[in-house]
Amino acid sequence: MQKITVSKNGDSDYKSLQEAIDSIRVHPLEHVTIFLKEGIYEEKVIIPDNKPDLRIVGEGPRKTIIRFGDYAEKIDENNKKYGTFRTPVFYAQSDNLIIENLTIENIAGFGPDIGQAIALYVSGDKCIFNNVSLLGNQDTLYSAKGRQYFYKCYIEGHVDFIFGSGTVVFDHCTIHSLRDGFITAPSTPKENKFGFVFLDCNLTSSSPNNIVYLGRPWRPYGHAAFIRTWMDTHIIPTGWDNWDNVENEKTARFFEYCNKGPGAIIEKRVKWSHQLTTSESLEYTVENIFTIKDEWVPNVKAQNNN
């Protein structure tokens, strides 16, 4: 296994995380671990899709912090707005990544002049995030595709701060709402059975007066499920929003099972969301969620060039 160290004070192999990633050969022959020592790393980080099997380990979310401040309303050198997907602090594009013990923070702030500001953009398959804090406001975590597992992570934001089309399990995570808003905005494709699944999480907020929805469908078939999750008073009794489109109520897949706490009172939940039965809940095993039975037989009509 190749080991690389990074620290701000020059006593390691590199001073920035991106330099360390750039030093790794594409399609590494062995697993690479990058140790990111205590410090604040002001940088945008890209792990390209041809560098899989990396492990990046910090010294703890309070000690190792990667941060940047791009935001959707920012104007670039061509006088164009950044838009959402150029804002991330951290792009995790390769498969089989393990990211541990650090914070990724978008420090742009919030408001109409800021807009979306992503902390983590993940599109790699089979990625693990363990004891990672994701700090931001609008659109903190974007899972574009693939499967990711978040264990004992802290994710904060206010509007749609967990969004995208990936299949993601959040296990024992704290999901913290800073203000009024929506926790999830899944765009799960119709053919995928699972989108965002929360197991044994805590939903907390900065103020008991906040009004927060569990989610709204960014695309019609968005899927989200909260299981054995503790919800504070900020969760609105109706639970879910249709994103101003009643048609979404027919397709969105929003589920709950055995949640607890003052925000988990199910009597007033919107009728188009569902409480799982005990036997249905047993389908929500990590193995099941992450098993994709996907065959692909390309069907191309031969071109007759004559």
Place this chain on the structure above:
Amino acid sequence: MLKKSDVKNEFRPLYSLEKLYNSSIRSMGFEIDDPSDFTQWKEELKKKLIEILGGFPELIPLEPQVLEHKEFNNYIREKVVFKSAPYIDVPAYVLIPKNINKRVPGVVALHGHGYGKNDVVGLWEDGEERSVPDGYEGNFGLEIVNRGMVVIVPDQIGFGERREIEDIQNGYNTNSCRKLAFWAQLLGKTVMGMRVWDVMRSIDYLTNLPMVDNERIGCIGISSGGATTLFASAIDERIKVVVISAYLNTFKDSILSVRHCECNYIPGILKYAEMYDIACMIAPKPLLIESGIRDHIFPIEAANIAYEHVKRAYKLLKAEDKLDRDIFEGRHRLSGCKAYDWLKRWL
């Protein structure tokens, strides 16, 4: 890497003990076919259990004191202390539902390894209030009081305020189990025996409260609290409804196969009974067993085996409706999906 066949079996230290396990254990296990034999079997095993647990101490006056009284929206939380045995005082929280006009059930709620009673009643390790659950125990004391039952949450010996000074100095998440277990064993006592006695004394406390119905006592525990719940419920007939979370298994596949705390070991117990035999003693009282399918320290395969054994006792006594499980996708933790309603329903 070595294969099992590379090492001569007779050189392996556990080989003869595995043989012993397979041939001559459970001399008092649940192997009866006639329901009329059940009580005699149970009483004999109970007597033996108390003996191998190290016996119980002299019964002394409880001398309960309320140290603190705090009111919340739905309940009152009292900090209390009572005498369990000579030289043993037990600090506990008692949660009492507000607005009760008749006698209500009382429940003993037992924490596992962690920072003791605080985790069960919505307090951080340093005593600060918190509403958010922390760790693997899910504020279960609060969940129960919110369902209209009185709850007593003692510090189990070795945890919380009941630790040696050097362990307290080393932080909140330490315990004194190891030294306690070694002292106890050399003196013919067991940690489990001491913990079971404290549960019996906690029930004494509950049944002295004017608002508690003495015929409706339950016990719930997670992990090592589940262990104490198992033994206490097998021994103390006052316990009427039981929830064992993240514990029920076989001794062989859990504490003998995975690294576990020293407080789990009861010398000689396998000569008489496997863990499921003790659970059989609880029949026909309502018993709910929680097991996470990813609980690596109490593996689900062995939890399934244990459950099938326990089922035999409930079947024999025609009480199959009083036995249930909560199998969940999760690790070593309390689920609560069925547990709180189970207590409410049967108490």
